[in-house]
Amino acid sequence: MITMATWTRQELEELHPDGSVSVQVDDIVTVMSTDEWSAWIEQQVGTEKPEEELP
């Protein structure tokens, strides 16, 4: 049985720090508020990490 590594909140916060994630509607890019960002991060905790790319 293969067990895939999953994301922790700390790893996700390091990958996507608060203030680095935006939502885009047409040409308008809006940085997520801290609450929106936190909820977005929380959705990903426990999901499988992607494998590294082949060359």
Added chain:
Amino acid sequence: MATNFPSSLDSFTNPSGTDAMDSVTVPHATQHTNLNDAVEALQSKVGVDGSAVTSSLDYKVAQQGLTFIKSQTIGSGVSSVTVSDAFDSRFDNYCVTMNSAVSSSAGASLRVKVGSVATGYYGAMEDTQYTGTQSTSTSNNASDLTVGLISSVLGENAMTLYVYNPNITGQRTAFTSLGHGYNRAFRGGGQVTNTSAQTSLTILPAFTTMSGGTIRVYGYNNG
């Protein structure tokens, strides 16, 4: 001189303010005749509304298979990109391309939504790695539809998404997708059960952000 248009462009001699009405070089009546002929030739070339004349521009435009609607450059570090006014009543079906975007993580699923619809997406997306390993991602009454893959490698990510009936009230919107990303070729299909007319499309990488690249939307001629 009768007009040469549309075989070739006319070259008229303009009268000057001092030319007499009966000028030998630019007779007044001839000026009107030339202009009238040229305007009629232009009208013939353009064609009337719904023209059946195959040489007219109106006819040729009506026969065009794909009409470019809009393009959207993807910003930096965005978790979703909404393209508004992508769908309207002129077309039943659409082709959406996306290329040259990268994800902030090594790889991620690409998902889509229409309008503000956030439930009732059903479908499946199959992918095959270069090693031959295959996998399937499913959407079962999900909040969006998985249609493809994206990686962090610039240039390898490309997707063509076909969207059917998004702006037709009373019909579900269906999707099919083809593409490449994250060392995999993928194909997918699905639907959303909402039957309201939608005008916008949102593309979002799952659990990551994406940057760069362009989304382009084209409408298929209904014929």
